[in-house]
Every structure is written in C-alpha cells, then in structure tokens.
Amino acid sequence: MFTPLQQFCDRLLLRSACRLCQRPATEILCLDCGRQLQACAQPRQWQSYGVTVWAWGDYAGLLRRALQQVKFDRDRELAQALGQCLADSLIDWPRSPQLQLVPIPIARDRYQQRGFNQAEVIASAVAAAQGWPCNRRSLRRLQATQALHGLSAEARRQEVAGVFDWQASRQSGEIWLVDDILTTGATLREATQTIRANGDRVRGWLLLSQTPALEGLNADKGSATILKLKKQRHPCRDSSVGRAED
Ligand SMILES: [Zn+2]
Structure with a gap:
C-alpha cells in the first residue's frame, strides 16, 4: 500500500502503476518487470x-x-x-x-x-x-x-x-x-x-x-x-515501451 503522500507525489510526477506489479512506473512497465520480460526471450x-x-x-x-x-x-x-x-x-x-x-x-x-x-x-x-x-x-x-x-x-x-x-x-x-x-x-x-x-x-x-x-x-x-539473440534492448529502455522508475 502506498501512503497518500506517495500517491500525491505519483500524481504530481505523472507516474502510473506498472501494469504487471502495480509498482510506480513512468511507463507501462517498471524496470524489474521489463527485465523479467526480457528474460522470456x-x-x-x-x-x-x-x-x-x-x-x-x-x-x-x-x-x-x-x-x-x-x-x-x-x-x-x-x-x-x-x-x-x-x-x-x-x-x-x-x-x-x-x-x-x-x-x-x-x-x-x-x-x-x-x-x-x-x-x-x-x-x-x-x-x-x-x-x-x-x-x-x-x-x-x-x-x-x-x-x-x-x-x-x-x-x-x-x-x-x-x-x-x-x-x-x-x-x-x-x-x-x-x-x-x-x-x-x-x-x-x-x-x-x-x-x-x-x-x-x-x-x-x-x-x-x-x-x-x-x-x-x-x-x-x-x-x-x-536461436541466439544479440543483446536485446530492455523493453523499458530505449524503445517505445519507455523508461521506468522503481
Ligand atoms: Zn512491474
């Protein structure tokens, strides 16, 4: 649970919740979920x-x-x-x-x-x-x-x-x-x-x-x-999926 002050700050910074874990993120996934998703490749x-x-x-x-x-x-x-x-x-x-x-x-x-x-x-x-x-x-x-x-x-x-x-x-x-x-x-x-x-x-x-x-x-x-992949871009960095904050 986030405190009202945290919720207020999130709204102020236009942060939303990560779609998969509900933690604050500036884009649709937080950094952690982005990493986990990347590991699914x-x-x-x-x-x-x-x-x-x-x-x-x-x-x-x-x-x-x-x-x-x-x-x-x-x-x-x-x-x-x-x-x-x-x-x-x-x-x-x-x-x-x-x-x-x-x-x-x-x-x-x-x-x-x-x-x-x-x-x-x-x-x-x-x-x-x-x-x-x-x-x-x-x-x-x-x-x-x-x-x-x-x-x-x-x-x-x-x-x-x-x-x-x-x-x-x-x-x-x-x-x-x-x-x-x-x-x-x-x-x-x-x-x-x-x-x-x-x-x-x-x-x-x-x-x-x-x-x-x-x-x-x-x-x-x-x-x-x-198949071996070249290093993939993080889904939450450098792509249209966007950046996240934890
Ligand atoms: Zn997440």
Missing part, C-alpha cells in the same frame, strides 16, 4: 506444416501473465509493448520487399468485447519496426468459435475448420501469419490451408509465444533450433 525456429515456425518465447511465467492481462484486462498498450519485444528480436532478419505480415483475426464479438485484436496489435508493432506491410484485410474470420482451451487437438481442428476466408491480393508475396500464442497449431494450420487453397503461399508463422509442450507435437524431435 528464447526464440526458436522449426519447420512444421510446410512453413517456418518462429516463436519468441514460451507461454509461461511473466510472458503468460502479460498475455492474459492483454486479453482479460483489454490492455492494448501492453500488447504493443510485447510486439516491440518481438520486433527487437527480428532486427537481423533479411530485408525482403515481398514479405507481408498477416495477423490471425479474432471473432467479431471478441473484437467488440476487447476493443482490439492482440495478434493485429503485435503484428502492427513488428511491421512498424521492420518496415514490413501489415495486411489486416485479406484474411477474415467468417464465424466465431468456442474457446479452444481445454479441447483436444482433433476437437480444435474440427472447431476451426472452414472459419477463415482469404481475399487474395494482387501482390501476396511472402506471407507470414502472426499470432500471440501457438498451442496445437490448429488455427494457424486452418488459416494456412485457406490461403493455399486460394493459390497463395504461406512462408511462415511468427508467434509471440508457444506452449512449452508444442515441440513434441509439431516438430520432429530435435529439429527445433534455439
């Missing part, structure tokens, strides 16, 4: 379903908590911060004029409830940082699905069958689908299949997180490459 890359899968970190610890807060507390700024973390890990990617990011759309009622699509916010942050186009229009979700959490892989596959529509653009180029969490991959496979059925090629899936058990499900044993 363990990018992996592997091949699955004919595409390159690239995931920034495990869906665990602070990253899991942050993603839950994005969804359940409708925290768009935190989603942007996570997208910035992902973008910072991609600075060495080769520039390709053909590349475009396509976020996985959410159902209309969820969009109205939340006010944003977290995959779109993450994709936009990456697109802005990398100078890649973000295509929000071509892939549409035709119908809502029940929450996939708790369903078996087969039930997930059946639930998402036929939910997407792809309006091919003239220059589809090298498509990378973007999502916040990769679990069994049912949603991303369905989107990939829909795009392929319309004559376009999906080059890869770009994920903020993957569930820890995923490699066993989707990749041949031992085929996932753990």
